[in-house]
Every structure is written in structure tokens, then in C-alpha cells.
Amino acid sequence: MAFRQRCSILNQRSVAQAGRMIVVACAILCSAFPIMTRAQLQTARVNQNTIKTVYIVPTSHYDFGFVDPPDAVRERAARHLDEVIRVAESDPDFRWTIESVWQVNEWLKRAKTPTSVLPNDNIKIERLVKLIKGGRIALSSAWGSMHTDFMGEEELNRVCYDYARLKRAYGVETEMAMMDDVPGHPSTVPSVLAGSGMRYLVTGANIFINVATSLAPGKVPFYWESPDGSRVLTWVSQSQRGGYPEAMTDFYLDPYSTDPYTGKTPYEMFNPNAGKKSDLQIMEQGVAELQKRYGEAGYQYDAVMTIYAHDFVEPTNVANLERAVKLWNSKHESPKLKIATPPEFFRYIEGKYASQIPTFRGEWSGLWSEAKTQSPQISALARYVHDHTPAAETLWSAISATRGIPFPAGNTATLYDLMFTYDEHSGAGNTGWPQLNDLGKLEEQNRQYVSYMQHAEKQADFLLDRGVQLLAQPSRDEAPQSLASSNVWPLLVYNALSWQRDDLVTVAAPAAGLKVVAIRRAGSQQSIPFDIDEEGRAVFVAHNLPSVGYAMFQLETAPGQMVSTLRDAPVGSQAENKHFRLRFRPDGSVQSIIALASRQEIVNDKGELPFNQLLRVEGQEPSAIAAPVPPAIKIKRGVRMTRVTITRERSAFPLTTFTIYDDLARVELHNEIDSAKLPFAGGKSWHDSYYFAFPFALGTQDLKVLRGGQKWFDRLPDDYLPGARRDSVTTQHLIGMSDDRAFVMLAHRQAFHFVFPSYVKARPSAKGAPAEFPAMFTGKWPLREATLYSRAFRRGNQADTHDLGVTNVMTVEPGLGQLYDFDYALNAATGKFDDVAAWRLGSEFNVPLRAMYVAVPPAALERSYFGVNQPNVEIVTVKQLADTTVHGEVSANPLNPRANQVFVIRLQEFAGHAATLQVATPVKVRAAALLNLTEDRVLENVTTLSPLIVKLRPYETVTLRIEVEPEI
Structure with a gap:
């Protein structure tokens, strides 16, 4: 949702706070550009006049949820596309871009006729297909405008899968992805888009809080390149008024259409004292701002693109835009305004300026995924499903290949759709936007998000549990084994x-x-x-x-009964095994954790906060959590494990455990929060934020943060895109810190968002001290200490609703209870950061071993189905080949299930080293080929099949198609 209308519905207190944030954000954004010399200023003035054509791209931005529950938005989007088709067919000059593939999916579900068994309205579908093929409607290949940094590894790989399905079914094609509102994305995105056949990316970056990248507007478009060498030509429209509505709200290219939230024209909203102006004068002011913005930034090309969009707007607005463009072009020779689609602009720029377009690498996540900490339990379910869905489909691929049982593609398709829905940029249980949401719709939205992720968890567990049982099930040719004893x-x-x-x-x-x-x-x-x-x-x-x-x-x-083997250790404050030594203070804080193999201290005992302390931040100020009873520490030792339990009776932070195992090199940390006992949020902000502090014993010189993403570790700050936000990161499984002499690894299960020191205020201001700018705007690198603040959750107790006003909210996660769990695992070593050890620690902690009692043991007492022989490569998933799923085709022989013989193995090199890989499979491979990511193009046939050999470049994702000879 764009910031301009958000401001109009904030109450006075929120406006003041937001205004202060904007001032600082403006200062930071402006500081990203160097001070110009007189010569540079003259060049900038010349550059203002080099823009000869403004490509205007009409589209409509759809938030999944936000103003309506997700299911209502699905239906609304389907009706919207009906209107797009109607307007396009009535206006030969009409141009439109469909922002997200999910909108087409929902439209197709409703494109039905009542007169057949399989009621697809093929005539209606063909109308849309014709418009897309004719280039009058452009289709973005992305499922939606996603929180890409929050998405699961394999989920992100499939962000264009539904587009590829449309391509196979209807022959529609695109080379462009569009993702709006979210102000940035991780370094994995070019790899995924290019691997899916995309050449272009458009993002309308909403920078109403903080920045996106200083490359815009002066150095757009640029080739954004991933570490694996994949790249996409990227255009960034960014603005504090939303980015994607800039043609309306920044440049006033349509003086007639009104803002959907206020009923006023954008010019009236932002120029309330301007007085009466003609339509052409309004446009001239906007075009002057466009020329100034790009000219002062040193823009080099003779054409620019601007996105003409707003939230849930209808295509009938394009008639107003056409009227305005006709007016402008009749009065001005330059620049000319042209209504277009993104591919038209990209092809023009690339065709004329390809050799001049710069290439940049880097991470620039907008970090809006932090919003998902508002519903920590739903997000924890989502993260579980991210990991366990690929595990389930790999298991069922093994079963399908070895037993001839069809692969359950319907279950996995459902799971990925549920993941996409929550991971879209509006996905989170929340208290709504002040004065925007009706209470009933807000509560229904939260119920739906809980329902989606609970259903997804049950589906993933069902597939895994049933599959594990099936591994032990005797085949028809095997005699069941008998047990030696009933015990x-x-x-x-x-x-x-x-x-x-x-x-x-x-x-x-x-x-x-x-x-x-x-x-x-x-x-x-x-x-x-x-x-x-x-x-x-x-x-x-x-x-x-x-x-x-x-x-x-x-x-x-x-x-008998299972009685704990853990016994009280002698009174003291130290726990130790052969891997670690832990020491605690009487107040329950951690004094020291030493990794004994390397003698590396993990804990910085002199950090600004003690290790694992819960930090509450009200507005911008930290405050204490009440602890009515002094903490109690118990250390218990068992046969092969030691557990330290810290209890805080009557506290909102009642329990912490540290567990070490004699046979595992990791410290496991478990925290519990009783949210029913948390302080009431309010007064300084609608929400309080809660963090666990992890100060590490590393030096600040050469200090790096290792961000574990979907495919590799970003090394920050070195791997930031120019001008990107630097205050925090969202990570997949593990985040590390290294000073090149030693490193610490922190795996995390439920939590996923981390803030760096100086970007969160950890110590309260002195009484009577003047107000300070928010820490997220004043923090800086180099970091002053090696501390990570794990943002566990954001807590709100009130919703300022549109229909009822301020209302106390019982929960934003209905049905999930009040107890929050947060689990972490730690280790450390000397030397340079070990990507393989870190990747494996994070993966193992998030995908535990799965144990199940079975009736009888299988014939083989142990078995590996798939594997690789290089430590820096993982199998991400094994799945049925995408285009072998047939929809809507009635079988002539329905009693015979179809056995799967073609599978896809997804491989990922994650440590930056080329690898020649031997891939182990459970059955003989008779043919193999390398495919693109969406599985619709053969890149290369694989000739070495026994053993199956594949080569990977550093950081490369390989999609390997295998055709197998069934075992039975």
C-alpha cells in the first residue's frame, strides 16, 4: 500500500511519528548521493533535457489481504481481470500489465461454463490469451509481490512455476517479472528469475520507511547479478509515496483519476495550497519533477519508465491516462508520453544502450518481511512448511521410483500455493493499518492465515509420516519379517x-x-x-x-514408566562436556560459553546487553520486563546429555534451557514466552518489539555478518547493493559473524529476523534527555560490537479500526495459544568462516531426524535413496517433472494408476566452489538432462549416467531431469 494514502488515514500521533521517520529517511536517501560539483550540476541540467520519451506502464497493485481477507481478494482479482479484458477489447490503444500470476490463477478458476463436465470457458480464456500474445497485455511471471527474503529455498525456486504452467497450457510468454511495494530483494532473486527464463525485473519500491538502493534513479536500469553470474535487467521506481504509483502521485501524469483511499486527485492531496491550475499545468509540474529527479541523479538515457498504478484500481482509469497523454503530446514536442508495457521499454533501452548499462551485485532486501514477526507462531508454521514440503516430495519421489506408486502432485501443489499466499507481502496476522480495516474483516484475515498454515503443517506431516511408514511396508514379493519378542x-x-x-x-x-x-x-x-x-x-x-x-x-x-535420567548436578554455575563449557551468573544470565575443540569463547561478557536477555522496545525506547521472582538455575546431568534450566516464575519470559550432548557439537538454546503476561503495548507506539540479545566474543575489525540465504551466504557489508538498507537481515536457517580469526554460527528455527547493534536502542535514555532519531536511521557500520538482536516478535494489543475505532484485540493468531517457543543452536571455531559446516548446522537444526515406530522392519535395515559426494552441494528437492502433471484429462483406463518414471533433482552449490558431482539414485537412470529452473527448456544432455556425473559452477543451481527404470 502506497504511503501517500496511508498518511491520510493515520491519527495525529502516528502522523507525527511517521513524519519524523520520513525526515530522517529523506536525509539518509539524499546522503547516498555525493555532493555535485558545478560541472556535475551543469551535466545534470543537460541530462534533464535528454529524456525524449516517458514510457507509462499501467497496472493495478493487489495486496493479498490488507483491506479484505485473502479469500475475498482472490474473488476480487478475478472480477478485475474480467474488466481488464472488457476494456482492452473496447480500446485498441489500451495497454496493461498483470502484476501477479496468482491473479490469473484465480481468474481461471472462475472462467467456467455451466454446460460441461469439465467446465472451462475456453472462449473466454482465449480472449485473454489473445491479448497477452498480441502484446497489449503484459504478464508478470512472478507468483506475487513476495517477501522474497522470507521465502523457503525451494519455494523461491518456484516463484515462476505457475507462469510456466500457463505457458505450457496456453502458449503465453513473458520475459519480465514485476514485484511492487516491497522495497528490495535478496541476492538470490536474479538467479531464480534468469534461471526461469526471465530477462527483466520491475520493482516499484515503497520507501516510506528507510531506503531501497541509491542506484535509483540515476543508474537504472542496471543488470542485477547474482554470485552465480545470473542477471536480470532491473528497473527500480522508488518513492516515499509508494514507488509503484509514481506516475499518478509523483509526476501527475493523470490529473483526472482519484486516489482510491481519499477520493481526491493525487495533486490535490500533495498540493493542498496550490490553488486552481489547469490540467496541463498540473502535468507540466509533474513532468518537471520527473526531469529534475532523473537529471540531478545523472540519468544517461533518452527514455524512462514510470509505473502508473495504485491499490486495487480498475483499468477504466486508463481512459483518463489516454486523455492526459493526448493533451500533453498535443502541446509538447518533448518529452513524448507513451502508454506501454515494461517489455516495450526494456527492449528499447537494451537495443540502444546495452553496452552502456552497468552491472551490480548485491543484497538489498527491503526487510519488510519483519512484518511477519507480528504473527510469530504463524510464521514459525510457514518456516516449518518451507523445509518439510521439499523433504516430503523427495521422500515420495523415492517411493514412486522404487514402488511404482504415483507421486502425490496434488498435495505438494496445495502446499506451495499455501506458502505463496502467506509469503506474499501482505501475509501476516496483524492489528491492521490505523483507520483502514473493518474489525470483522481484520479478524477474518487473521483466521484465514492461521488456517492456511495449520493446514499446510498437517499436509506436510501427513506426507512425511505416511511416507516413512511406507518405507517399511513389505512389497507383494516380500515376506513380512517377524519380531523376536513382543518387547x-x-x-x-x-x-x-x-x-x-x-x-x-x-x-x-x-x-x-x-x-x-x-x-x-x-x-x-x-x-x-x-x-x-x-x-x-x-x-x-x-x-x-x-x-x-x-x-x-x-x-x-x-x-513401567519413563523416568528421567537427568539428575541434579552438584551445586554450581557451570555445565560442561567434551564439546562445551557453560558458565552462568546467579541472575540467570550467561557469562561464558566456550567451544572446547577450538578454545573459542562464544559470549561477549562485556556487550551492551547480557547474552540471551529479552529486550523490549516501546516505540524507540527500551524498557525492562518485570521479573517478580529471582531466576532459579538448575543443572542436570544425564547419561549423554546435560541441561541447564533457568526458570523465571510469574514472568512473561518464564523458561530458558541450554542443552549440550556428548555426541553432538552444538549448544541448543530454548526460550519460552508467555504472551498473556507481556506488558500492554501502547502509548509510544501501536506495537512493542521484542529481541533476544546475542553478544559474541569477536573483534570489530574486519567483522562480517554472514547472512544465510536460500542459496549461499552473503558477506555483509561487502555484499550490499549500493545504498541498500543495512540495519537488519532476514535469514533462512543460520546467521554467522566472523572477524577472519574466528567465527560464530547461530542456527534459528522459529525466529528469522536479526537487527545489528546501533540499529536498535538497547539502553534507555537518561531521564529528561531530548528525543532522539529512531535507531534504525542513525545506526552505522562498522558495527561497534559483534552482537545480533534476534527480533522474536512484534506485539500489538489494539486495532484502530475504520468502523469501530480503537478496539482491544485478543489475539492476531486465533487458535494458536499464548505460548511462544524460540529455538537456537550455537557453535564456534577459529579461522575463516566455514560455509559447509554452517550450512549443515542450519539445515540439520531445522530438519530434524524423523523417527517412527513401524509394525515390522523392512527387508533392508538401512538404505539411502538419493545422495551426492561433495560436501558443498545439497539436494534441495526431488520431484515429479512439472509437465507430467495432467489437469482435466479423463483417463480411458482409470483403474490403472500411472507410474512416474521421470523426476527432477534440484542441486545447489552453496559454498562458492565448483564441483564435479556424483549423484546417487535408488534405481538405474537411463537418460538425464539439465533443464532450466522451470523445467520447460533442455539446456544440455547428460552423457555420463553410470555413475551419474554432473558439474556445477560456484553457487550454481542445477535442475537435473532423470528418466529411471522402475525397480518393480
């Missing part, structure tokens, strides 16, 4: 990751009234040491679990 319970432990690993297994007793007395690996008589935790579950470390495979274990039981 023996077969346990199948499944590893979803593509490397052999040692990791934790946690499993309850197989039945009530039984206790586990022994654990053995199947086929071995050697007992495995194990513990019973406080919840009565057996805990042990399984060693050498096969990659994307399983190993069988046997648990022996006896009548």
Missing part, C-alpha cells in the same frame, strides 16, 4: 537431508505403561546409550544416518 519395537529413523549425518532422535515410549530399557541399531547387539528427558521421551544420537534414507533401530521395553 522389541522396530523404530525407523529417516534422514531427509542429502548427506550422511549424526543427529538427535527423540521418541516417546511405544505404548502407555511401557518404558524403554535398551536401544540398538538393527542388526547389531551393541547398546546405544540414551537418556530419558523430563517429558518422558527417549533421547539418543543416531550415527551415520544414510543420506535421504533411513536406518532401523530396535527399542526394547519393559512394563
Whole structure:
């Protein structure tokens, strides 16, 4: 939603606060441009006059949710496209860009006729297809305007998949992606777009808070390049009035259409004291601003593009734009205004200036994904589904290849659609925008987001649990094995990751009234040491679990109860095993954590806040969390694990545990928040923000933040795009810090957003001190200490609704309860940052081993289905080939299921080193080829099949199609 109308509906307090933020943001944005010399100023004035053509791109921006619940927006978008078709067919000069593929999906669902069994209205569909093929309507290939930095690894790979499906079904084509409102994206996006066949990216960046990139407006378009060498020609329209509505709100190229939120023209909104002006005078003022903005920034080309959009606007507005363009062009020889689509502009610029267009690499996430911390439990569910959906489809690919059972493409398609819906830029449970939302719609929106992610979690777990059971199910040619004793319970432990690993297994007793007395690996008589935790579950470390495979274990039981093996350690403040030594203060704060293998201290005991302290920030000021009872520390030691428990009775932060295992090199940290006991948010802001502080014992010289993204680690600040925001990052599984002499790795499960020191205020101002600018605008690099602030959640207790006014809100996550869990894992070492160790720690912590009791053990007591032989490459997913899914085709022989023989293996090199890779598969491969990311183009045939050999460049994503010989 653009900022201009947002300001109009804020209350007076919020306006004042927002205004202060804008002033600072303006200062920062302006400071990104160097002071011009007299000669440069003269050049800038000349450049103002070099713009001969303004390409105006009409579109409509759709927020999924925001003003209506998501399901209502789906229906609204379908009606909107009906109107686009109607207007286009009545006006031969009409041009339009469909912003998101999801809009077409929803329209197609409703493009029905009532007279057939399979009621697609092919005549209606052909009308839209004809307009797209004719170039009058451009189609963005992106599913939506996404929080791309929050998206899952494989989910981001599929951001253009639904476009590719439309291309296969209807022959429509595009080379352009558009994502609006979100002010920036991670460095993985060019790799995904270029890999999907895209050449161009348009983003209307809303910079009403902070900045996007200083490359706009002077150095756009630019080739934005990923570390793997992939690139897309990128245009950024950025503005504090929204970016994407700039043709209306910044440049006044349509003096007739009104703002959808205020009913006024944008010129009236932003120039209330200007007096009466003619339509042409309004346009002349706007075009002068356009020329000034680009000229002063040193823009070099003779054409610019400006986006003509607003929230949920209809295509009938284009008639007003056409009227305005006709008026302007009749009175002015230069610049000429031209209504167009983005590909028309890009082709012109690239055709004339390709050799002059600069290339830039870098991360410039707009960090709007922080909004998803408003609903931390829904976001935690989403993150779970990000990881476990590819795990599930890989498991079912193994089952399909080895057992001839059809791949459940419908389940995975549903899961990705649910992920996309939440990960779109409006996706979060929240308290709404002040004075915009009706209370009933807001509550329904939050219910729907909870429902989406709960359903997704259940679907992913259903696929995984049923698939694991199926691994042990005897085939028709196998005789079921009998058990030696009724006290023996077969346990199948499944590893979803593509490397052999040692990791934790946690499993309850197989039945009530039984206790586990022994654990053995199947086929071995050697007992495995194990513990019973406080919840009565057996805990042990399984060693050498096969990659994307399983190993069988046997648990022996006896009548009785599972009694914890953890016993109180001698009174003291230190816990230790062969990997770590932990020391605590009496107040429960962490004094030291030493990784004994490297002798590296993890904790900076002199940081601005103690390690793992919960920080509350009201508005811009930190405040304390009440702790009525002094914390109590208990240290317990078991057979192979040690746990430190810190309890804070009657507190909103009631529990912390640190757990170390004799057979695992990581410290696990678990925090619990009782949100029912949190202070009421309000007074200084509608929301309070909560952080866990992690000060690390690293030097500030040469300090780098290692941002674990979907495909690689960005090294910050070196890998920022020029002028990008530097206050915080959203990461996938792990964030690290390194000073080139030592490094610390922090894996995270539910939390995902991290703020750097000086960009969040950690210590309160002195009483009576003057107000300060918000820390997010005044922070700076180099960082003053090696601290990460894990933004756990943003908390609001009131909604300022449009229909009822201020209303106290019970929850923005209905049905999910009041207890928040936040889990982390830590390790450290000396030397340079180890990308492989870090990637594996993050992945293993987020995709734990899956253990399940089965009726009988399978014939093979352990088996690997897929694997790779290089540590810097992972299998992201294994799936059915996209174009083998047939929709709407009735089978002539419905009793015979179709066996899958063609699969896709997605490979990712994540450490920046070329690799020659051997890929292991469960059945013989008879043909293989490299495809583009959307699987609709063969890049190269693979000739070495036995073994299957593939080469990867540094950071490359490889999509490998294999045709297999079924095992049965």
C-alpha cells in the first residue's frame, strides 16, 4: 500500500511519528548521493533535457489481504481481470500489465461454463490469451509481490512455476517479472528469475520507511547479478509515496483519476495550497519533477519508465491516462508520453544502450518481511512448511521410483500455493493499518492465515509420516519379517537431508505403561546409550544416518514408566562436556560459553546487553520486563546429555534451557514466552518489539555478518547493493559473524529476523534527555560490537479500526495459544568462516531426524535413496517433472494408476566452489538432462549416467531431469 494514502488515514500521533521517520529517511536517501560539483550540476541540467520519451506502464497493485481477507481478494482479482479484458477489447490503444500470476490463477478458476463436465470457458480464456500474445497485455511471471527474503529455498525456486504452467497450457510468454511495494530483494532473486527464463525485473519500491538502493534513479536500469553470474535487467521506481504509483502521485501524469483511499486527485492531496491550475499545468509540474529527479541523479538515457498504478484500481482509469497523454503530446514536442508495457521499454533501452548499462551485485532486501514477526507462531508454521514440503516430495519421489506408486502432485501443489499466499507481502496476522480495516474483516484475515498454515503443517506431516511408514511396508514379493519378542519395537529413523549425518532422535515410549530399557541399531547387539528427558521421551544420537534414507533401530521395553535420567548436578554455575563449557551468573544470565575443540569463547561478557536477555522496545525506547521472582538455575546431568534450566516464575519470559550432548557439537538454546503476561503495548507506539540479545566474543575489525540465504551466504557489508538498507537481515536457517580469526554460527528455527547493534536502542535514555532519531536511521557500520538482536516478535494489543475505532484485540493468531517457543543452536571455531559446516548446522537444526515406530522392519535395515559426494552441494528437492502433471484429462483406463518414471533433482552449490558431482539414485537412470529452473527448456544432455556425473559452477543451481527404470 502506497504511503501517500496511508498518511491520510493515520491519527495525529502516528502522523507525527511517521513524519519524523520520513525526515530522517529523506536525509539518509539524499546522503547516498555525493555532493555535485558545478560541472556535475551543469551535466545534470543537460541530462534533464535528454529524456525524449516517458514510457507509462499501467497496472493495478493487489495486496493479498490488507483491506479484505485473502479469500475475498482472490474473488476480487478475478472480477478485475474480467474488466481488464472488457476494456482492452473496447480500446485498441489500451495497454496493461498483470502484476501477479496468482491473479490469473484465480481468474481461471472462475472462467467456467455451466454446460460441461469439465467446465472451462475456453472462449473466454482465449480472449485473454489473445491479448497477452498480441502484446497489449503484459504478464508478470512472478507468483506475487513476495517477501522474497522470507521465502523457503525451494519455494523461491518456484516463484515462476505457475507462469510456466500457463505457458505450457496456453502458449503465453513473458520475459519480465514485476514485484511492487516491497522495497528490495535478496541476492538470490536474479538467479531464480534468469534461471526461469526471465530477462527483466520491475520493482516499484515503497520507501516510506528507510531506503531501497541509491542506484535509483540515476543508474537504472542496471543488470542485477547474482554470485552465480545470473542477471536480470532491473528497473527500480522508488518513492516515499509508494514507488509503484509514481506516475499518478509523483509526476501527475493523470490529473483526472482519484486516489482510491481519499477520493481526491493525487495533486490535490500533495498540493493542498496550490490553488486552481489547469490540467496541463498540473502535468507540466509533474513532468518537471520527473526531469529534475532523473537529471540531478545523472540519468544517461533518452527514455524512462514510470509505473502508473495504485491499490486495487480498475483499468477504466486508463481512459483518463489516454486523455492526459493526448493533451500533453498535443502541446509538447518533448518529452513524448507513451502508454506501454515494461517489455516495450526494456527492449528499447537494451537495443540502444546495452553496452552502456552497468552491472551490480548485491543484497538489498527491503526487510519488510519483519512484518511477519507480528504473527510469530504463524510464521514459525510457514518456516516449518518451507523445509518439510521439499523433504516430503523427495521422500515420495523415492517411493514412486522404487514402488511404482504415483507421486502425490496434488498435495505438494496445495502446499506451495499455501506458502505463496502467506509469503506474499501482505501475509501476516496483524492489528491492521490505523483507520483502514473493518474489525470483522481484520479478524477474518487473521483466521484465514492461521488456517492456511495449520493446514499446510498437517499436509506436510501427513506426507512425511505416511511416507516413512511406507518405507517399511513389505512389497507383494516380500515376506513380512517377524519380531523376536513382543518387547522389541522396530523404530525407523529417516534422514531427509542429502548427506550422511549424526543427529538427535527423540521418541516417546511405544505404548502407555511401557518404558524403554535398551536401544540398538538393527542388526547389531551393541547398546546405544540414551537418556530419558523430563517429558518422558527417549533421547539418543543416531550415527551415520544414510543420506535421504533411513536406518532401523530396535527399542526394547519393559512394563513401567519413563523416568528421567537427568539428575541434579552438584551445586554450581557451570555445565560442561567434551564439546562445551557453560558458565552462568546467579541472575540467570550467561557469562561464558566456550567451544572446547577450538578454545573459542562464544559470549561477549562485556556487550551492551547480557547474552540471551529479552529486550523490549516501546516505540524507540527500551524498557525492562518485570521479573517478580529471582531466576532459579538448575543443572542436570544425564547419561549423554546435560541441561541447564533457568526458570523465571510469574514472568512473561518464564523458561530458558541450554542443552549440550556428548555426541553432538552444538549448544541448543530454548526460550519460552508467555504472551498473556507481556506488558500492554501502547502509548509510544501501536506495537512493542521484542529481541533476544546475542553478544559474541569477536573483534570489530574486519567483522562480517554472514547472512544465510536460500542459496549461499552473503558477506555483509561487502555484499550490499549500493545504498541498500543495512540495519537488519532476514535469514533462512543460520546467521554467522566472523572477524577472519574466528567465527560464530547461530542456527534459528522459529525466529528469522536479526537487527545489528546501533540499529536498535538497547539502553534507555537518561531521564529528561531530548528525543532522539529512531535507531534504525542513525545506526552505522562498522558495527561497534559483534552482537545480533534476534527480533522474536512484534506485539500489538489494539486495532484502530475504520468502523469501530480503537478496539482491544485478543489475539492476531486465533487458535494458536499464548505460548511462544524460540529455538537456537550455537557453535564456534577459529579461522575463516566455514560455509559447509554452517550450512549443515542450519539445515540439520531445522530438519530434524524423523523417527517412527513401524509394525515390522523392512527387508533392508538401512538404505539411502538419493545422495551426492561433495560436501558443498545439497539436494534441495526431488520431484515429479512439472509437465507430467495432467489437469482435466479423463483417463480411458482409470483403474490403472500411472507410474512416474521421470523426476527432477534440484542441486545447489552453496559454498562458492565448483564441483564435479556424483549423484546417487535408488534405481538405474537411463537418460538425464539439465533443464532450466522451470523445467520447460533442455539446456544440455547428460552423457555420463553410470555413475551419474554432473558439474556445477560456484553457487550454481542445477535442475537435473532423470528418466529411471522402475525397480518393480
